[in-house]
Amino acid sequence: MTEPAEPDFEVIVIGAGVAGCVAAYQLARQGHSVLLIERGEAPGSKNLSGGVLYSRGIQQVFPGFLDQAPVERRITRNYINFLNGDSSVAIDYKDARLADPVNAVTVLRAKLDPWLAAQCEEAGALLMPGVRVDRVLTEQGTVVGVQAGDDELRCKVVVAADGVNSFIAKEAGLRQKEPLNHLAVGVKSVISLPRETIEARFNLTGDEGAAFAVVGDCTEGVGGGGFLYTNIDSLSAGIVVRLDDLTAKEKVVTDIFDHFLQHRFIAPYLEGGELLEYGCHLVAEGGLHMIGEIVTDGMVVVGDAAGLTLNTGLTVRGMDLAAGSAVAAAEAIGAALDAKDTSKAGLAGYRDKLFASYVGQDMKTYARAPSFLEVERMYKQYGELLANVLYGAFNLDTQPREHLVKVARKSLARSPLKMRQLIRDGIAGARAL
Amino acid sequence: MNLPSVTERLTKNRFLLDEEQGHIEVNQEIARATGTGKAIVACCPAHVYTEEPDGTISVEYAACLECGTCLAVAAPGALKWHYPRGGFGVQFREG
Numbered sequence: 001m002t003e004p005a006e007p008d009f010e011v012i013v014i015g016a017g018v019a020g021c022v023a024a025y026q027l028a029r030q031g032h033s034v035l036l037i038e039r040g041e042a043p044g045s046k047n048l049s050g051g052v053l054y055s056r057g058i059q060q061v062f063p064g065f066l067d068q069a070p071v072e073r074r075i076t077r078n079y080i081n082f083l084n085g086d087s088s089v090a091i092d093y094k095d096a097r098l099a100d101p102v103n104a105v106t107v108l109r110a111k112l113d114p115w116l117a118a119q120c121e122e123a124g125a126l127l128m129p130g131v132r133v134d135r136v137l138t139e140q141g142t143v144v145g146v147q148a149g150d151d152e153l154r155c156k157v158v159v160a161a162d163g164v165n166s167f168i169a170k171e172a173g174l175r176q177k178e179p180l181n182h183l184a185v186g187v188k189s190v191i192s193l194p195r196e197t198i199e200a201r202f203n204l205t206g207d208e209g210a211a212f213a214v215v216g217d218c219t220e221g222v223g224g225g226g227f228l229y230t231n232i233d234s235l236s237a238g239i240v241v242r243l244d245d246l247t248a249k250e251k252v253v254t255d256i257f258d259h260f261l262q263h264r265f266i267a268p269y270l271e272g273g274e275l276l277e278y279g280c281h282l283v284a285e286g287g288l289h290m291i292g293e294i295v296t297d298g299m300v301v302v303g304d305a306a307g308l309t310l311n312t313g314l315t316v317r318g319m320d321l322a323a324g325s326a327v328a329a330a331e332a333i334g335a336a337l338d339a340k341d342t343s344k345a346g347l348a349g350y351r352d353k354l355f356a357s358y359v360g361q362d363m364k365t366y367a368r369a370p371s372f373l374e375v376e377r378m379y380k381q382y383g384e385l386l387a388n389v390l391y392g393a394f395n396l397d398t399q400p401r402e403h404l405v406k407v408a409r410k411s412l413a414r415s416p417l418k419m420r421q422l423i424r425d426g427i428a429g430a431r432a433l
Numbered sequence: 434m435n436l437p438s439v440t441e442r443l444t445k446n447r448f449l450l451d452e453e454q455g456h457i458e459v460n461q462e463i464a465r466a467t468g469t470g471k472a473i474v475a476c477c478p479a480h481v482y483t484e485e486p487d488g489t490i491s492v493e494y495a496a497c498l499e500c501g502t503c504l505a506v507a508a509p510g511a512l513k514w515h516y517p518r519g520g521f522g523v524q525f526r527e528g
Contacts, residue, residue: 039516039519039520040520040524041449041520041524042524044525044528045523045524045525045526045528046499046522046523046524046525047525047528048525048528049528108527108528109525109528110525110526110527110528111527111528112528113528129520130519130520131519131520132516132517132518132519148519149518149519164501165501165504165516167515167516177505178505180505180506183502183505185476185478185500185502186500187478189442190527234527243476243502243505243506246475246476247472247475247476247506250471250475251475252475253475253476253477253478253502254439254478254480257478258436261436262436275437275442275445276445276526276527277445277446277525277526277527277528278439278442278443278445278446278478278498279446279498279523279525279527279528280478280479280498280500280502281500282500282501282502282505
């Protein structure tokens with residue numbers, strides 16, 4: 001019998017995104033030998049997000065995060081917008097408290113992720129960019145390393161942080177092909193504008209930022225939404241549409257994106273801007289129901305790869321959950337390495353810690369959000385109803401006025417919506433969100 | 434803002450093309466039989482897929498933004514899609 005080969009590293013992390021970098025950093029800081037493998041030519045070069053990072057969790061990992069990391073703007077203005085073809089109703093929420101302490105920042109991942117990876121290197125992790133992991137190595141059902149091209153690298157624990165497509169988790173049998181209502185595609189343009197123009201257009205001063213969440217006509221009625229985020233001297237403008245609805249309605253995704261950018265109430269924000277980059281990303285939308293097995297013998301799954309994203313209608317979260325899951329994973333892996341048991345049972349603490357943390361708790365709290373957000377009426381009729389009620393109030397056409405309640409009732413009667421749908425959605429919304 | 438075509442948009446991106454290996458393969462028969470062909474043409478933000486007059490799906494893998502949407506909507510067996518080799522493919526400068 002041959003002796004098991006000596007591991008090259010204690011931990012190999014696949015993917016230098018938020019989850020991978022936080023896991024690698026925490027484990028390296030614990031004194032473990034860590035290899036961080038990234039398939040892009042540099043960290044961040046394959047990574048794209050809409051752009052808002054709720055930063056409190058990652059600040060706990062990197063106390064100097066807000067001052068040192070290349071973040072864009074601190075979000076103090078959240079604009080929630082029902083957008084119809086020729087009308088628009090919005091809640092414009094500005095709050096100085098969101099800046100002190102800072103709660104959310106816009107980021108551009110090709111700039112942020114190299115900083116995160118540099119922190120890992122400083123903590124002692126070895127970064128290996130430009131390498132694609134082809135598969136994990138297994139022995140008797142236990143993950144013992146990774147294969148990249150002709151190279152085999154062995155370790156005690158693999159951290160699969162390889163993003164929403166996670167070929168690694170799928171190959172290990174931890175994830176199946178997702179149903180289409182669990183997935184959405186995000187399409188985004190980064191558009192450059194002078195910072196003074198951005199600050200004037202979005203009513204911002206200094207490093208304040210705005211996050212627009214748009215629902216309705218912007219996606220031509222397909223389940224999903226649009227977004228507009230301010231960076232320092234550029235805007236991130238995009239849409240996210242659910243794949244089940246997109247394919248069922250046989251829409252062309254780029255037509256929807258163009259429709260959003262050209263919308264009469266969106267285009268003025270982008271006016272005069274120049275396209276810097278065009279990108280897209282698959283988004284997990286299944287919420288709690290999408291988290292499957294995240295631990296196996298010799299391996300854990302973190303971040304997007306574990307399905308950890310959350311759309312609550314108001315906040316759209318992924319990177320904060322990635323960071324939180326990585327913290328939980330690193331703690332559990334550290335304990336497993338110390339106890340010399342990196343089996344599934346030895347690593348089981350990850351799941352417990354995940355569900356004890358804000359990540360698992362929030363996934364549970366919003367477990368009903370995905371099915372609520374599949375309600376078709378959200379994407380067309382509610383926005384129109386709101387606008388019609390307001391039109392009834394503001395359109396002083398010399399006819400005698402009616403009380404707002406009556407206007408609302410008439411608007412509802414004219415809309416395809418039924419009172420009982422309104423009540424049902426109201427209750428479901430209150431429960432889900 | 435003038436809206437550039439998808440092809441023009443892609444010219445703003447940095448790509449390192451793997452001249453030796455493509456990373457996408459369509460099974461024309463299954464793609465046609467299952468409707469996967471039309472679905473991936475419609476859902477790809479980079480317009481990697483084009484339906485030719487004879488109904489086959491042609492692939493411009495150099496334009497791929499590596500999101501994986503096509504694989505998600507494809508019927509089993511209709512599409513082979515994996516990431517390009519390490520260091521190749523799109524390299525975001527903004528993200």
